[in-house]
Amino acid sequence: MIEQTPDCLRxxxxxxxxxxxxxxxxxxxxxxxxxxxxxxGPLVDIAAVVTVTDDGGSSGRLRRDFEVLPPGDIRxxxxxxxxxxxxxxxxxxxxxxxxxxxxxxxxxxxxxxxLTHVTGxxxxxxxxSSEVLAIKGRIYPCTASDVIVEAxxxxxxxxxxxxxxxxxxxxxxxxxxxxxxxxxxKETLEAxxxxxxxxxxxxxxxxxxxxxxxxxxxxxxxRNSRAVKAYFVNLMWxxxxxxxxxxxxxxxxxxEHAGAKLFDYVVLNTRPMGASLLYRYAEEQARPVENDMExxxxxxxxxxxxDLLQEAKKIRHNPEAIADVAIELAREGRRxxxxxxxx
Numbered sequence: 028m029i030e031q032t033p034d035c036l037r038x039x040x041x042x043x044x045x046x047x048x049x050x051x052x053x054x055x056x057x058x059x060x061x062x063x064x065x066x067x068g069p070l071v072d073i074a075a076v077v078t079v080t081d082d083g084g085s086s087g088r089l090r091r092d093f094e095v096l097p098p099g100d101i102r103x104x105x106x107x108x109x110x111x112x113x114x115x116x117x118x119x120x121x122x123x124x125x126x127x128x129x130x131x132x133x134x135x136x137x138x139x140x141x142l143t144h145v146t147g148x149x150x151x152x153x154x155x156s157s158e159v160l161a162i163k164g165r166i167y168p169c170t171a172s173d174v175i176v177e178a179x180x181x182x183x184x185x186x187x188x189x190x191x192x193x194x195x196x197x198x199x200x201x202x203x204x205x206x207x208x209x210x211x212x213k214e215t216l217e218a219x220x221x222x223x224x225x226x227x228x229x230x231x232x233x234x235x236x237x238x239x240x241x242x243x244x245x246x247x248x249x250r251n252s253r254a255v256k257a258y259f260v261n262l263m264w265x266x267x268x269x270x271x272x273x274x275x276x277x278x279x280x281x282x283e284h285a286g287a288k289l290f291d292y293v294v295l296n297t298r299p300m301g302a303s304l305l306y307r308y309a310e311e312q313a314r315p316v317e318n319d320m321e322x323x324x325x326x327x328x329x330x331x332x333x334d335l336l337q338e339a340k341k342i343r344h345n346p347e348a349i350a351d352v353a354i355e356l357a358r359e360g361r362r363x364x365x366x367x368x369x370x
Contacts, residue, residue: 034070035070035071035072036057036070036071036072036223036224036354036357036358036360036361037071037072037074037218037221037222037223037224037254037357038054038071038072038073038074038222038223038224038225038226038353038357039074039075039076039218039219039222039224039225039226039254040054040073040074040075040076040226040353041075041076041077041169041225041226041227041236041239042076042077042078042227042228042229042230042235042236042239043077043078043081043100043230043231043234043235043236043238043239044100044103044230044231044234044235045103045230045343046228046229046230046231046235046259046261046344047075047077047100047103047104047228047229047230047235048100048103048104048106048107049107049229049343049344049346049349050226050229050259050344050346050349050350050353051073051075051104051107051108051164052107052108052346053345053346053347053348053349053350053351053353054071054073054164054350054353054354055073055107055108055163055164056347056350057070057071057350057354058071058072058073058108058163058164071354071357072164072165073108073163073164073165074164074165074166074167074215074218074222075104075108075164075165075166075167076167076168076169076215076218076239076245077100077101077104077166077167077168077169078100078169078234078235078236078238078239079096079097079100079101079168079169079170079174080097080174080175080176080189080204080234080238081097081099081100081189081234082097082175082188082189082190083189083190084099084131085099085122085131085132085133085136086098086099086100086136087190088131088132089132089136089137089140090173093140093143093144094173095139095140095143095144095149096143096149096168096171096173098135098136098139098140099133099136100235101139101153101166101168102119102120102133102135102136102139104166105119105135105153105156105157105160105162105166106119106120106135106160108157108160108162108163108164108166109160109161109162109163110161113160115159115160116160118134118135119133119134119135119138119160120133120134120135121133121134121135122134135156138156139152139153139156142155142156148171149168149171150167150168150171150212153166153167153168165214165218167211167212167214167215167218168212169211169215169238169239169242169245170209170210170211170212170242171212172206172209172210174204174205174206174209174238175187175188175204175205176188176189176192176202176203176204176205176233176234176238177202177203177204177205178192178195178199178200178201178202178233179199179200179201179202179203180195180197180198180199180200181197181198181199181200182197184197187205189234192233192234192267192268193231193234193265193266193267193268194267195267196267198270198271199233199268201283201284202233202234202237202238202241202284203241204238204241204242208243209242209243210242210243210244211242211243211244211245211248215245215248216244216245216248219245219248219249219252219254220248220251220252222252222254222360223254223255223357223358223360223361223363223364224254224255224256224257224353224356224357224360225249225252225254225255225256225257226256226257226258226259226353226356227239227256227257227258227259227281227290228258228259228260228261229259229260229261229262229344229349230261231261231265231268232261232265232268232269232272232277232280232281233268233269233280234268236281237280237281237284240281240284240285241284246285246286246287246289249285249289250287250289253360253363253364253367254360254363254364255291255292255356255357255359255360255363256289256290256291256292257290257291257292257293257294257331257352257353257356258277258278258281258290258292258293258294259294259344259349259352260274260277260278260293260294260295260296260316260318261277261316262296262300262315262316262335262336262342262343262344263308263313263314263315263316263342264312264313264314264315264316265313266311266312266313269316270312270313272316273316273317273318273319273322274293274295274316274317274318274319274320274323275319275322275323275326277316278290278293278323278326278328279326282326288326288327290328291328291329292328292329292330292331292356293323293328293329293330293331294331294333294335294349294352295318295320295330295331295332295333295335296318296332296333296334296335296336296344297318297332297333297334297335298334298335298336300315300336300338300342301338304338304341304342308342318332320332331352331356333348333352334348335348335349335352336348
């Protein structure tokens with residue numbers, strides 16, 4: 028069971044890839060740690076729910092060779108919640124540049140794979156690895172089942188696997204998990220029930236965000252939770268997944284797959300992006316996601332529009348900025364839960 032800490036805000040963040048780890052990195056400075064808040068911030072209990080459908084790169088090779096769930100997104104979330112400068116967190120991100128059979132693998136992926144075989148359980152391996160890194164939060168795979176994601180495209184073709192889906196050039200009509208009927212960990216459902224905020228994104232819509240909602244029991248648990256529910260919209264189109272998608276298109280796709288309207292809030296970036304960066308992205312058929320606010324409002328969601336951009340060599344969300352929004356929404360969720368208890 029989840030430890031009950033009266034003053035602790037509870038945030039469940041779902042997704043995968045670099046988007047989820049960006050949010051977790053920002054939230055870390057507020058994290059619950061031995062009953063003490065980070066300097067200048069509130070106590071926050073963080074639970075990350077991470078998709079496990081990756082089939083590319085190091086994760087895909089380990090999945091095929093050792094029949095384990097893909098460790099890459101889990102590893103990134105662990106490092107995001109660990110102390111940035113610790114030797115162990117740097118070790119987990121170390122990637123072998125050479126070596127027969129080792130080239131391309133990260134140490135953290137190998138560690139999680141080995142520990143899965145030692146413990147006999149991937150979720151337990153994640154828990155034990157998290158303790159080794161002394162992370163500030165809890166991380167749960169969205170399911171313990173070995174699943175792949177399959178996409179039905181507008182041209183009628185069906186494509187299996189994240190890697191092939193991300194390379195497709197036909198619009199995605201719908202995705203599903205194979206085999207169907209996979210369930211979540213009970214700890215995930217407990218975290219959702221106790222949450223003040225449940226957030227999705229930022230992250231790849233069809234391969235990081237939506238797969239979490241295809242696990243049986245998770246959509247119902249979210250609907251029944253008194254938490255505030257929010258979606259952090261991506262900054263850019265993703266070639267192979269969301270070309271020409273507006274913010275409302277993202278939300279509509281999530282609602283269609285979840286079978287319900289889930290969100291109270293949609294969080295948008297308003298800061299313009301640099302012309303030189305946009306030119307580079309346009310060469311890869313990626314443009315900024317349109318903030319079609321009127322259509323979003325007609326869908327019954329409230330909008331938070333802020334400067335959320337961090338520009339470097341790539342266009343990314345600013346971890347601190349999106350974490351600040353998450354804290355605001357968690358506080359609202361806490362007020363909502365307390366009000367409901369008084370009725």
